[in-house]
Amino acid sequence: MTSFGKVVEYSAKHPKPANTTFSYGTAGFRTIGDTLESTLFRVGLLAALRSQSKQGKVIGVMITASHNHERDNGVKLVDPMGEMLQQSWESYCTQIANAETDDEVVQVLTSIAQTENIDLSITPRVVYARDTRPSGPLLQAALEDGLAALNANATSYGVVTTPQLHYFVRCLNTADTPVAYGEPTEAGYYEKYGQAFLRLVDGRSQPSKLYIDAANGVGAPQVRKLADTLKSPYFNIEVRNSDTETLGKLNIDCGADYVKSNQRQPAGMSLEPGSRYCSFDGDADRIVYYYADENGSFRLLDGDKIATLVATYLRDLVSTANIDDLEVGVVQTAYANGNSTSYIKDTLKLPTVFAKTGVKHLHHEAERMNIGVYFEANGHGTILFNPSAVSKLQNATPQTPAEADAIQRLWNLRDLINESVGDAISDMLLVEAILICKGWSLAQWDAAYNDLPSRLLKVVVNDRTIFKTTNAEQTLTSPPELQDVVNSLVAKYPRGRSFVRPSGTEDAVRVYAEAATRTDCDQLAYSVAGAVFDRAGGRGERPDEFL
Missing domain, CATH: 3.30.310.50 (Alpha-D-phosphohexomutase, C-terminal domain)
Incomplete structure (x- = not known):
């Protein structure tokens, strides 16, 4: 049986700051990076306990503060299918982070183990990673102490994007099962999504260059690795704002949140009419597109625009595939532009539902749909194919070449998207594939509807x-x-x-x-x-x- 005996010894190395309260929210813990050392140690403990509660399945821990300032950092846990931590455990995170003494940390662990009836003899398995923030190594070391204190089988993935860690967790827990998701490596990630992209665009006209603002974050080296893997004229990119070495540059005057909030291009990007641009955020889980129109005016294509583009393409494929009772739906939040909602309901004739703000709320609503599209206006989102949709695709019997092609494209689309979480790199490939298949420019995509001010x-x-x-x-x-x-x-x-x-x-x-x-x-x-x-x-x- 795993004992909590080593916890007090390790915990003494990571005392909680006085007069500080931590709270685990939708984005996990997030605050000034150098105040989080005790929290990271305790998250390591809790990640191990969470793995034991899931019979030794792999749990993920991501050290990031996404689009926040570089001085901030944060951490969040990833559940076995690559999804957000189960909501009922969020209070445990807050509780253990705020324990005032080392003995109280042990008391919280003991209470959770009893409440959840956890078998402490199970070996915990945890994987973890971080983004490029300077406080990352110190916080990672604290996390590793927490994992060591409970004898976890722990593996570091180094510096990767947040969605990549979600992908690795899902791959590890589905390996050697009928729903195996892919190889749990960086190379496996690029291969899975890259090859699905190439299958979709094969034989189409090649696109013009896409200029990517990587927010001076981890998305820069990772998207370049994808380009090196693909070596394809269909993925013709130039990465800007890619300085991950110089202190103080992360998310400053760049990145998806800056572009969306300020309705303007980022630093380092001079817009030319006819050219194509997109921005990631600091940990590459959000993406927005933009361009300059013929008058040189800035035009934003945010999460609402991505959702309608994706929903349109899926609706057309589902119609052509001619599969009974296979439906596409869209999940939005109250922040979605009213004209996007009207376009989905009145033009696309697709069901749309509203969820509370926060990715986990949209994700849960999308799971209820056959094929659920969800994007927040900020550019964070994905597509979910529920088990019923997968079964319908597997059992489909196409009667014409067009039906067979549409069904194959739906499979390829499913392989192209990161179903565990919003993923800027995967979503970029999705948008690029749809635009290539439709032969559309960004202006043609934008013309579907006009946003209300x-x-x-x-x-x-x-x-x-x-x-x-x-x-x-x-x-x-x-x-x-x-x-x-x-x-x-x-x-x-x-x-x-x-x-x-x-x-x-x-x-x-x-x-x-x-x-x-x-x-x-x-x-x-x-x-x-x-x-x-x-x-x-x-x-x-x-x-x-x-x-």
Whole structure:
């Protein structure tokens, strides 16, 4: 039986900072990197325990803070199929991270083991990796102490993207089974997704060069390895913002979050009409595309645009394949642009549902669909084929060459996507394959629908916990009567829509608004923000722009 006897000894090397509270949220733990040493040690303990609770299946640990500033870092656990950690274990993460003494750490471990009825004689298996942040090696060493304290069979994958670690975990746990996902190596990752891409585009016209902003993060070396593996004119790329050595460059004035938030190209990218561009974020799990139109104006193709492109292509393939009861659906959040939702419902005639903000919520909704497409507007998303869809494809009996080709393309698409998590590299190959198969430019893709003008604001408040929502975070239930005020403001503007939701990380609320014109949109956003500030405990000086 594994004992917790070594835990106190190891834990003493990694004391918890005084007067600091840690919280495990949708993105795991995330804060200033040099405050996380004790947390990483304890995550190592918990990862080992999680593996034992899953009868020795491999659990993943990723050290990253994604699109955050370089000084930040974070960590999250990956469950056996490459999915996010089961929500019921998030509270265990928070509990152990905040244990004040070494003995209390042991008490928390003991309590979890008893509550979950865990067989401590099972050898834990854990794999881990990190991104390029300078605090990564120190935090990795703390994690390794935690794993050693519980005698885990632990393997480092070094510096890789977050989605690659998710992929490795899924591959390791499905090896030698009917649902084997691939080889759990970097080479296996490039081979699986690269070859699926080439099968889809074979015989088509070759695309123009794609300029990739890699946010000066781990996506830069990894996407170059893919290009070296493929050696194909169908994957003609040039990587910019690829400096992972110089301190202070990660995500600064570049990356998917910067481009999406600022509606402009990143540093190091001069846009030329007719050329094609995309941006990853710091750990390469988000992607957005963009281009300059004939007037030189910046045009963004965000997660909503990716979702509609993918849904259109899947709908057409499913129609051609002529398989009974095989359906495509789309999952969005309240942040999805209203015109994208209208396009999916009214033009594509596909079912769409709203989920709460956060990848795990979209993922769970997509699992309920035959073929579920989910993308957050920020560019994080993927496609899921549920077991029913896989069975229908396996049992399909095509009657024509066109049906056979469509079925094969659906299989190739499934091989092309990382079903465990949103993956900028895999999603880039997906978008590229669809555009090549359709023979579309970015402008042709963009022309499907026009986004409504939108605005996202932050209102600092005294207590975000008083804000309660329903209807996938689109409607306030508390504070009382505030939703009535929002409704009355929305009613003043054609195509108006606005919602208020509490931040998950700070005492602030987010106000989203959209309307038919930029002027109306901004007036609506600043009016709702003003109402929130005045009626729900705005903190500090009232911003001048609030109406």
